[in-house]
Amino acid sequence: MPILGLAPDRYPTKPAHFDIERVIRPNILSLHPYRCARDDYSEGILLDANENALGHSIPPSAASALEPEVQPTLALDLHRYPSPTHDPIKARLAELRGLPGTEWVFLGVGSDEVIDLLIRVCVAPGTEKVLITPPTYGMYAVCAQVNDVGVVKVPLVLEGEEGEGGERGRFAVDVEEVKKAISADPSIKLVFLCSPGNPTGTLISLSSIRSILEYEDFNGIVIVDEAYIDFADEKASAVTLLQEYGNLCVTQTLSKSFGLAAIRLGIAFAHPALVQILMNTKAPYNVSTPTASLALSALSPDAIELMKSKVSTLVKSRGELLRGLEQLRPLGLGAAIGGNDANFVMVPILEKNGSGRPDNVRAQKIYKTLAEHEGVVVRYRGGEPGCAGCVRITVGSDEEIKVVLQKLGELLKSL
Ligand SMILES: Cc1ncc(COP(=O)(O)O)c(C=O)c1O
Known part of the structure; x- marks a missing residue:
């Protein structure tokens, strides 16, 4: 079944054993996405979306009481729904992380929304599972429970040299144990890795990530959460593997290095097929106009x-x-x-x-x-x-x- 909205056959990838249509839940694959009022036309006399033609009612007196740097927010088109796609932000992010174009980028309300959405599109409630590697970020297990999906835990290596990371040091991913868990339980659809880890602060080696991506018994998706990647070595990001592997998704955020936790902008970088699935499933206007405006400023070359x-x-x-x-x-x-x-x-x-x-x-x-x-x-x-x-x-x-x-x-x- 073709993924709705995806241009066919433009993106050859490894690994050969991976088939996204076996990972995405059938109800999501066959979804006819909600069409937004702004999908077709966004200029002219806009009487298509039941917005308030007279604009917002925040009085000028309230506006002048705001900090000067906040005031431009009130000059935005706040009475209009935001763009459902925010392509200019995606273009800047694709360029920043060395990806070919906007079709490799998905935007969410913080990476927390992205984590939740990935679980919702891939993992069937009641029967299927995600794998996490404690100690790790708490939201993977919280989102799993909210969505009634199981959690398999394979702890990071807890002994070994301090702070080495790499493939065998303390807090490295125990790749062999992850593989064993995957082989033992075909209902595992997502593997969540956090690099650098929260709370370990330890990078996961790209060779460990590659090894799980290529493991033939795994028909799911590896998610590498890079919320803190800008504080680590530039070459550590798994984004460099994305054009090779269709079963990888890298999440990032403007909440940490960009200092914009308040605006709630999270990112998934992934193969266009997965990005299209996420686009088809998300709430139509998830990223607000004030958030988008601030994010675009934060992604200018000077910023x-x-x-x-x-x-x-x-x-x-x-x-x-x-x-x-x-x-x-x-x-x-x-x-x-x-x-x-x-x-x-x-x-x-x-x-x-x-x-x-x-x-x-x-x-x-x-x-x-x-x-x-x-x-x-x-x-x-x-x-x-x-x-x-x-x-x-x-x-x-x-x-x-x-x-x-x-x-x-x-x-x-x-x-
Ligand atoms: C590892 C990790 N991922 C994701 C998040 C959530 O980030 P966001 O603010 O983009 O939702 C955090 C927040 O602390 C985090 O530590």
Whole structure:
């Protein structure tokens, strides 16, 4: 059955054993998408979409009370539905990540919407499953449960050299175990990998990803979540594999390196067949006009330069945070764990008696006291596999790093 809206046979790909029509749920494959009012005509006297011809009613007095940089938002065509496609944003993203064109790019309301949509189009409720590799981002399992699909867990390698990543280091993907799980359970439709990992901060090697993509027993799709990729080595992105593999989807976001978490713009880069399926299934106007306008500005050449310079500042600051944490080790703090390839670090809090063992109770006490008495909020992650005693600390501004190190030092002395 042809995928509606997809130009036929333009995109040869590997692997030979993969057939997207066996992955997408039959009800989605046969879907006749909702046609938007703006799919056909978007100029002229627009009386086709039951919008408000008189415009919005936010009074000028309210507009002048807004910060000057927010005011241009009110000059947008807010009474009109947004574009269902946002091709100019897709074109800039395709260029930024070295892809041939807009047909390789899907936009969602944050990458969280993309994750949910991928599950909805591929995995049948009640009978089919996704595979995740804990410790990992919590939304994969939450979305799976919301959609009533099963979750198979294959933990990352939890032992080994600190922060090595690569194919066998600590927090690497256990490729052989993933393959075993796939062979044992043909109902697994999606494999979620997170690179750099949250909360591990560890990159997944492209050779591990390739090995799962090429595994003949797997007829599903590998999703590589690259929310933090701009904080890592430029060559680490799995986007470079996309034109080779039809069973790969790479998700990214403007929430982290671009500093635009509030606007909710997430991205899936994938083979045009999968992008077309996602387009056919999404809500018609998922990305709002204010979001699109800000995203387009954020993807101009000047803005990308500025983003890169802020990322390099944060990467330097990450080094300073790690050096500051190292100095607190005599107070009962372990060495940072994971690859430190994102904009956060993970550090275990140890027993006070010098045993060197991670201490979840002390970690929780320090986490709570930091938040409730010192005004510094970090994230307790001690319950995650391989993360005993850990708190995750986002790399802040210079001043924020100074404060967190000082407060953490004080609490390590007193608690
Ligand atoms: C690994 C990972 N993926 C996705 C997201 C969600 O990103 P978005 O803001 O694009 O929904 C996060 C947010 O923390 C994350 O850590």
